[in-house]
Amino acid sequence: MPRQVSWGTPGRAAHYVFPRRAYLLISVALVLAAGLAFLLMSSHVVGFRSAVAPGSVISAHAPVETSCEECHAPRSGASNPRCQRCHDASGAGRLSNGAHVLFGSGDPRKAAAAPDLYCASCHVEHRGRQAALRVVNEVQCVRCHFRSLRAHPEFAVLRAKSVEAPGLKYPHDCHVREIAKKGSCKEAGFDPGPAASAATCARCHEPAQGGRDLVPISFDRHCASCHLKDGSVGSMDPVAQEDALPTEAIRALGITADWLRRGDAFEASRGKVAKTLLRHKDEWVVFNMWKLRRELDPAGFATERGALMARASQLQRRLALAAPLAGLDREALRAREASLTLEIQGLGRRIAAQPKALDPAGALSRLEEIAAAAAAAGDDTVKADAESIRARAAELRSQPIPAEALPADAYDQRRKELLTALDAIDAADASLKPRTEDLRRRVLAVTPGAAGADLLTRVRDQRQADLLRVRDELRLREGGLAPPRASLLAAEQGRVQSVLAAVQQQLQRMSEGPPAPGSLTSEQRERKKGSLEALLAACSKCHLAPSGSLAKVSAARPVLVRSTFVHAPHLLQADCSRCHPGVAKSRQSQDLNFKGIASCRECHGSGSAKQDCQSCHRYHPPAVP
Amino acid sequence: MKAVPVPTRASLALRPKQPVNLLLTAAVSAILVLAYLVSAYVSPWSPKRGLGLVFGFLAALLFVFEMLYPARRPKARPFFTARNWIQAHVYLGVVAMLAVVIHAGFSWPHGAFGWWLLLLSAWTTATGLAGVGLQKWIPAALAEGLRVEALYERIPELLEKLLAEADALMEDASDVLERFYRSEVRDALSKVRPSWSYLMDVRGGRDRALEPFRRMAQFVDPEEKEKLEDLTSLYTEKMELDAQYSLQGILRRWLVLHVPPAGLLMALLLIHVFGWVWY
Numbered sequence: 029m030p031r032q033v034s035w036g037t038p039g040r041a042a043h044y045v046f047p048r049r050a051y052l053l054i055s056v057a058l059v060l061a062a063g064l065a066f067l068l069m070s071s072h073v074v075g076f077r078s079a080v081a082p083g084s085v086i087s088a089h090a091p092v093e094t095s096c097e098e099c100h101a102p103r104s105g106a107s108n109p110r111c112q113r114c115h116d117a118s119g120a121g122r123l124s125n126g127a128h129v130l131f132g133s134g135d136p137r138k139a140a141a142a143p144d145l146y147c148a149s150c151h152v153e154h155r156g157r158q159a160a161l162r163v164v165n166e167v168q169c170v171r172c173h174f175r176s177l178r179a180h181p182e183f184a185v186l187r188a189k190s191v192e193a194p195g196l197k198y199p200h201d202c203h204v205r206e207i208a209k210k211g212s213c214k215e216a217g218f219d220p221g222p223a224a225s226a227a228t229c230a231r232c233h234e235p236a237q238g239g240r241d242l243v244p245i246s247f248d249r250h251c252a253s254c255h256l257k258d259g260s261v262g263s264m265d266p267v268a269q270e271d272a273l274p275t276e277a278i279r280a281l282g283i284t285a286d287w288l289r290r291g292d293a294f295e296a297s298r299g300k301v302a303k304t305l306l307r308h309k310d311e312w313v314v315f316n317m318w319k320l321r322r323e324l325d326p327a328g329f330a331t332e333r334g335a336l337m338a339r340a341s342q343l344q345r346r347l348a349l350a351a352p353l354a355g356l357d358r359e360a361l362r363a364r365e366a367s368l369t370l371e372i373q374g375l376g377r378r379i380a381a382q383p384k385a386l387d388p389a390g391a392l393s394r395l396e397e398i399a400a401a402a403a404a405a406g407d408d409t410v411k412a413d414a415e416s417i418r419a420r421a422a423e424l425r426s427q428p429i430p431a432e433a434l435p436a437d438a439y440d441q442r443r444k445e446l447l448t449a450l451d452a453i454d455a456a457d458a459s460l461k462p463r464t465e466d467l468r469r470r471v472l473a474v475t476p477g478a479a480g481a482d483l484l485t486r487v488r489d490q491r492q493a494d495l496l497r498v499r500d501e502l503r504l505r506e507g508g509l510a511p512p513r514a515s516l517l518a519a520e521q522g523r524v525q526s527v528l529a530a531v532q533q534q535l536q537r538m539s540e541g542p543p544a545p546g547s548l549t550s551e552q553r554e555r556k557k558g559s560l561e562a563l564l565a566a567c568s569k570c571h572l573a574p575s576g577s578l579a580k581v582s583a584a585r586p587v588l589v590r591s592t593f594v595h596a597p598h599l600l601q602a603d604c605s606r607c608h609p610g611v612a613k614s615r616q617s618q619d620l621n622f623k624g625i626a627s628c629r630e631c632h633g634s635g636s637a638k639q640d641c642q643s644c645h646r647y648h649p650p651a652v653p
Numbered sequence: 654m655k656a657v658p659v660p661t662r663a664s665l666a667l668r669p670k671q672p673v674n675l676l677l678t679a680a681v682s683a684i685l686v687l688a689y690l691v692s693a694y695v696s697p698w699s700p701k702r703g704l705g706l707v708f709g710f711l712a713a714l715l716f717v718f719e720m721l722y723p724a725r726r727p728k729a730r731p732f733f734t735a736r737n738w739i740q741a742h743v744y745l746g747v748v749a750m751l752a753v754v755i756h757a758g759f760s761w762p763h764g765a766f767g768w769w770l771l772l773l774s775a776w777t778t779a780t781g782l783a784g785v786g787l788q789k790w791i792p793a794a795l796a797e798g799l800r801v802e803a804l805y806e807r808i809p810e811l812l813e814k815l816l817a818e819a820d821a822l823m824e825d826a827s828d829v830l831e832r833f834y835r836s837e838v839r840d841a842l843s844k845v846r847p848s849w850s851y852l853m854d855v856r857g858g859r860d861r862a863l864e865p866f867r868r869m870a871q872f873v874d875p876e877e878k879e880k881l882e883d884l885t886s887l888y889t890e891k892m893e894l895d896a897q898y899s900l901q902g903i904l905r906r907w908l909v910l911h912v913p914p915a916g917l918l919m920a921l922l923l924i925h926v927f928g929w930v931w932y
Binding site for chain 1: 695921
């Protein structure tokens with residue numbers, strides 16, 4: 029019988045068969061793991077960190093890619109102070125969530141209550157060199173706002189039926205008619221570009237070259253061709269010579285402004301003076317307008333000046349805070365840390381003492397103290413102010429303290445009084461100026477209905493954030509990290525400096541001229557009122573001049589302050605009248621002539637155009653508000 | 654009477670041993686994905702915060718549990734049976750991979766480290782699942798298709814025996830048969846010839862390999878035909894041992910593709926966790 033293939037195991041084994049070692053493979057795996065872990069950790073320690081990085085950083089951050097500490101604080105992740113080190117060099121807190129809430133709501137209390145957000149929660153790094161760090165996941169917006177354009181509320185400016193105050197009397201209807209009469213814009217030497225149907229509008233609303241919006245309206249570019257006759261904007265009635273100073277008299281006061289060197293014709297007769305040629309922004313008129321206004325309404329003048337001074341002081345403070353962190357050495361940083369610690373302790377004490385601030389004895393005694401200091405200066409004006417403060421103190425002493433917030437009018441009145449008093453103290457004793465500047469800023473920072481403790485708490489929170497940054501900077505310096513490049517800091521400083529220069533120039537103009545006389549007789553007051561009206565007669569044809577002062581002109585400025593609407597691409601798609609119907613019939617400059625969110629939804633809501641938040645809105649407020 | 658369909662080996666290999674566990678895993682996976690969708694709808698998904706971080710923790714813990722699989726041997730009883738261990742190892746491994754993908758927010762990594770983490774996780778999971786399939790497929794194929802059964806370690810020794818038996822058989826064979834044996838058979842009998850083709854068919858290639866024996870039958874004397882049949886039987890047995898060796902070898906070696914990469918994954922995981930804690 030032939031051999032068959034065996035069934036089952038063919039025979040017994042000659043010897044014992046040893047099984048495989050049970051833990052051989054896992055041992056090999058663990059040895060490999062330990063080796064790799066050691067290798068990667070060693071490479072990290074010696075500075076070769078890209079191997080363990082979760083991904084490349086964007087090009088702008090590439091120089092600090094291997095220096096993790098530039099952005100990451102140990103056990104804290106990518107911390108906000110490290111981002112702010114370069115991106116908010118002035119320490120204004122502009123990039124915080126609180127600043128965003130303040131930018132949107134304008135309510136400091138809401139802003140103070142806003143939770144802190146990590147910069148890195150929106151701006152996710154390590155996504156490659158070309159990643160767009162500005163583009164954020166919009167789900168973050170939806171957490172507080174709405175989910176789609178359909179739910180977008182009407183624009184605040186329309187919802188509140190607020191009236192834009194452009195500071196001008198500007199009926200669109202007659203201007204549109206006049207421009208239309210002149211024929212096509214090209215004939216008039218003006219090329220409106222491809223949006224030919226927008227030609228009439230584009231006569232004044234010119235798209236900015238490479239800019240985001242329209243060129244601001246300028247008298248010389250847009251109005252002068254019709255409103256200037258022989259170089260003059262109009263005429264004025266003669267005013268009393270003692271109310272209006274001719275250029276020689278202004279020069280005699282030691283004021284050597286550029287405009288004084290240019291002589292314009294004056295006509296003087298019978299104690300009155302008139303200017304025969306009134307230019308736009310005529311410096312003589314503007315100077316005398318300020319002078320008369322200061323004499324007629326010192327409180328209003330002080331409020332305006334106070335607001336400007338507070339703004340200047342705020343900007344100066346930001347500038348002062350910007351430099352040290354970048355440029356200070358370790359000793360100076362320690363000194364800054366110590367001073368901030370002291371300031372925070374002081375603020376803590378003041379917050380704790382706030383409940384006693386409403387105690388009449390305490391509050392009024394401070395008022396008396398201020399009045400006594402003002403009277404001691406020996407100046408008649410200051411004395412009069414001191415008397416009025418003393419009288420007000422006596423009046424307040426006898427009154428019960430109101431439980432609820434002051435009405436808006438009373439609040440404004442009280443604020444004016446305080447600012448006038450501060451002005452008087454300033455004039456009497458220059459050495460008190462730093463203190464009055466601080467007080468002025470604080471007076472203007474308080475909003476109606478806000479308790480002093482709220483403001484102090486906000487200030488304390490800001491100082492604490494500053495302190496954290498200083499301590500973080502110290503840690504970084506101790507770790508051997510260099511401060512950020514000066515050019516990074518200079519960008520924001522430059523913006524602050526240019527705004528500050530403009531504010532200071534305005535303040536300078538308001539401060540020029542002889543000091544205001546004391547109280548006026550009713551005859552003097554009437555005469556000066558008449559002079560002011562005569563001075564402003566030509567201006568008032570177009571400008572609004574409430575309470576004897578020209579209103580700030582903001583014609584055709586963007587009204588959607590929290591969005592970044594760019595006209596140019598929209599003008600390629602639609603005629604102006606699609607979003608701004610009724611312009612040709614509008615008779616008031618306050619008319620917005622704007623359909624609102626409905627016009628946005630026509631294209632963006634139908635899916636034919638993008639409807640993401642970032643296309644129109646920005647999260648962070650601008651560098652200089 | 655309706656004929657009952659006979660299940661194919663492929664369907665048997667895919668059929669779970671514990672369908673409840675499969676359903677449970679599917680349900681848990683669905684819940685995890687749903688949790689991700691809801692969370693990503695209400696807030697931006699981030700692996701570093703909130704549910705994203707929870708998924709990261711979950712994946713890390715599951716991977717550590719998976720690495721404890723070798724501990725089943727001394728610890729399997731009385732708390733767990735070996736069967737429970739392997740079931741947990743397989744299904745929780747799948748959940749761990751899903752947790753990794755959700756942790757990353759269903760997006761591709763942006764750096765080499767992230768890619769290594771993802772690829773090693775995917776590789777380890779894929780090789781693990783492939784191993785599960787092989788462990789179901791190969792034993793069934795060996796049992797169905799072969800007569801010979803042999804321990805992997807004994808196969809070389811059994812081959813030596815077969816060779817000795819063949820040599821003894823051919824001692825008094827005719828010149829023709831012996832020449833045939835020396836030139837075409839002995840070399841093949843002397844060493845194991847593993848092949849991947851056995852994975853698809855354990856008897857594959859047998860007809861073609863035995864064709865020379867059938868051809869030879871025409872040239873040998875009638876009294877030597879029995880010797881040739883014995884030689885054919887020896888050769889067939891050797892081919893079965895080849896199949897045993899190949900398939901058992903695959904069953905053992907797939908672990909090399911699974912376990913060391915799992916160890917490397919542990920190393921990267923450690924660095925990843927360190928990076929998260931420190932930075």
